[in-house]
Amino acid sequence: MEISKMNSKENLKSLWSYNSVYQYHVITNSTIDSTTELIVEAAEKVVYMNDLEKRKQAYGICGECNEPGTGEKWCQPCNSKRFKDNFKNWTSGNKDIDEFIQQSQLNAVHHMKYLEWIPFENFKDITYITKGGFGKIYSAKWPEGCIYFWNIENQEWKKYVDKKVALKSLDNSSCLSTEFLNEIKSHLQIYLLDVIQCYGITQDPNTKDYMMVLNYCEDGNLRNYYMNNESSYNSKIGRLFRIASGLLDIHNAGKIHKDFHSGNILYHSDTYSYISDLGMCQPANNEKQSVKQEGIYGVLPYMAPEVLRGYQYTKASDIYSFGIMMNEYISEETPYNDIPHNHALAIKICKGLRPNIFKFTPKLHADLITKCWDAKAENRPTAKELYQELMKLHFNGDNDTQSQVNEYDNKIKLNRTSEKRSKNIQTHPQAIYTSRLLNFKNLPEPVNSGAIQSTLFSEGFDCQLDESDLNEMNQDDENNIE
Numbered sequence: 042m043e044i045s046k047m048n049s050k051e052n053l054k055s056l057w058s059y060n061s062v063y064q065y066h067v068i069t070n071s072t073i074d075s076t077t078e079l080i081v082e083a084a085e086k087v088v089y090m091n092d093l094e095k096r097k098q099a100y101g102i103c104g105e106c107n108e109p110g111t112g113e114k115w116c117q118p119c120n121s122k123r124f125k126d127n128f129k130n131w132t133s134g135n136k137d138i139d140e141f142i143q144q145s146q147l148n149a150v151h152h153m154k155y156l157e158w159i160p161f162e163n164f165k166d167i168t169y170i171t172k173g174g175f176g177k178i179y180s181a182k183w184p185e186g187c188i189y190f191w192n193i194e195n196q197e198w199k200k201y202v203d204k205k206v207a208l209k210s211l212d213n214s215s216c217l218s219t220e221f222l223n224e225i226k227s228h229l230q231i232y233l234l235d236v237i238q239c240y241g242i243t244q245d246p247n248t249k250d251y252m253m254v255l256n257y258c259e260d261g262n263l264r265n266y267y268m269n270n271e272s273s274y275n276s277k278i279g280r281l282f283r284i285a286s287g288l289l290d291i292h293n294a295g296k297i298h299k300d301f302h303s304g305n306i307l308y309h310s311d312t313y314s315y316i317s318d319l320g321m322c323q324p325a326n327n328e329k330q331s332v333k334q335e336g337i338y339g340v341l342p343y344m345a346p347e348v349l350r351g352y353q354y355t356k357a358s359d360i361y362s363f364g365i366m367m368n369e370y371i372s373e374e375t376p377y378n379d380i381p382h383n384h385a386l387a388i389k390i391c392k393g394l395r396p397n398i399f400k401f402t403p404k405l406h407a408d409l410i411t412k413c414w415d416a417k418a419e420n421r422p423t424a425k426e427l428y429q430e431l432m433k434l435h436f437n438g439d440n441d442t443q444s445q446v447n448e449y450d451n452k453i454k455l456n457r458t459s460e461k462r463s464k465n466i467q468t469h470p471q472a473i474y475t476s477r478l479l480n481f482k483n484l485p486e487p488v489n490s491g492a493i494q495s496t497l498f499s500e501g502f503d504c505q506l507d508e509s510d511l512n513e514m515n516q517d518d519e520n521n522i523e
C-alpha cells in the first residue's frame with residue numbers, strides 16, 4: 042500500500058458506516074450462496090471481498106489506510122497487522138493451536154471471525170451448568186471481554202467487557218484432535234447470524250482438557266425453553282424460521298451438522314435462537330483410539346432412519362432432524378419420551394413410526410413436518426426450500442391458516458395446564474437425549490407406514506403403538522447397544 046494513502050497519526054478519525062441492507066461482513070468465497078442473499082432476495086445486496094465499491098457503500102472507509110472496510114467497523118488488512126504484531130506476546134503452549142488461532146486473526150474480515158487464546162485465569166465466577174454427550178458446560182465471566190473493533194482515534198481495541206461466556210470442555214481432549222479444531226473451524230466458515238459464536242480456546246489447568254469459549258445463552262436450550270415459557274404459535278414459527286436460516290448457513294458452507302436436536306438450539310434474551318455443537322458427534326480423542334469403533338453418534342429420536350441403518354449423515358438427514366425438532370416445539374412434547382430409546386425403537390422408526398403431530402397444528406405446517414421426516418431422503422426439502430417455506434408461512438399466512446393458528450393457541454394453552462400434560466412430560470428412564478454411540482444391526486428398509494406413522498393426528502402426545510409393537514419394546518436389550 043502506498044505511503045501517500047496513509048493518514049497521519051494526527052488526522053486519524055473514524056470513517057466507518059454500515060448500511061444494514063448488506064450482511065455484517067464480506068463473503069470471501071463467491072461460490073457460497075449466502076443466507077443474506079435469500080433474506081433480501083437480491084444478489085446485489087451481497088458484498089464480496091473483491092468488490093471495492095460495494096464494500097465502500099456497505100462499510101465505509103478505514104481511517105488509517107483509506108481502503109473500504111471488510112465488515113462492520115473492520116479493516117482486515119490493518120487489523121491483521123495488529124494481530125501479527127501481538128503474536129509474540131501470547132502462546133497456548135501448543136504449536137497447532139497457536140497456528141490455528143493466528144490464521145483466524147490474519148484472515149478475519151469481521152470481529153466475529155477471529156479467535157483468541159484466553160488463559161484460564163482470565164475467567165471469573167466459573168460455574169458448572171451441565172454435562173453433554175462428550176463433555177461439560179460451564180458459565181464464566183470474562184472481564185476483559187472480546188474485541189469489537191479498533192478505536193482509531195484512541196489507537197486501542199474497543200471490547201465487550203464483562204462478557205458472560207460458556208466454557209465447553211471436551212472429555213479427554215488434552216490430546217488435541219482434529220475433530221476439536223474442526224468444530225471451531227466450522228464457526229469461522231459459517232455466516233454467524235444464527236449460529237453460536239466462538240470467541241476462542243482455553244485450557245483447564247487441572248484436567249488439561251481444552252475448552253471452547255462460546256457466547257452464553259441465558260435462556261438455555263429449546264427443550265428447557267418451551268417447558269418453562271409460553272409462546273404464541275406465530276412467535277414459534279418466527280423462531281423456527283431463524284433456526285432454518287442457521288441450518289441453511291451451515292449447508293451453504295458445505296457442512297453437515299450431524300447432531301441436530303432441541304438440546305443444541307440455544308436461546309438468548311427470550312428472542313434470539315442459535316445453533317450450537319457444529320458437527321461434534323464424536324469424542325475429542327476419537328482419532329487417538331487404536332481400534333475404530335463401529336456405529337454412529339447421535340440422539341436416537343432425531344436420527345434419520347437411513348443413518349440408524351449405518352449410512353453417513355447428509356444434509357437430508359439434518360432436514361429429518363429439523364422436522365422432529367419442529368414438531369417437538371409446536372407440540373411442546375419431547376419425542377418418544379415415554380419409551381426406551383433402544384433397538385426396538387430404531388426398528389419402529391425405520392418402519393415409519395414418528396412422534397404425534399399435535400391435532401391443532403395448522404395443516405400447512407403439519408404437511409411441512411411430514412415432508413421433513415419422510416423415510417426417503419430424496420423426498421425431503423432442501424434447507425433452502427425449508428427456509429423459504431417457513432418465511433412464506435411466517436409472513437404471508439392466509440385467513441384459513443390464521444384461524445387454525447388462533448385455535449392452536451387456545452388448545453395448547455389448555456394442554457399446558459392439564460393433568461394430561463403433566464403426565465406426558467414424564468420421561469422414561471431409558472429415554473436418552475444426549476449423543477452416544479449407537480450400533481444397531483438388521484434394521485429394515487425405511488418406509489412411510491400409515492399404520493405406524495402417527496400423522497393421523499392425536500390430541501394426545503404418546504406414540505401410537507399396537508400390541509406387537511409394545512411386546513417388541515419390552516424385549517431384552519440383547520440387540521441394543523447403549
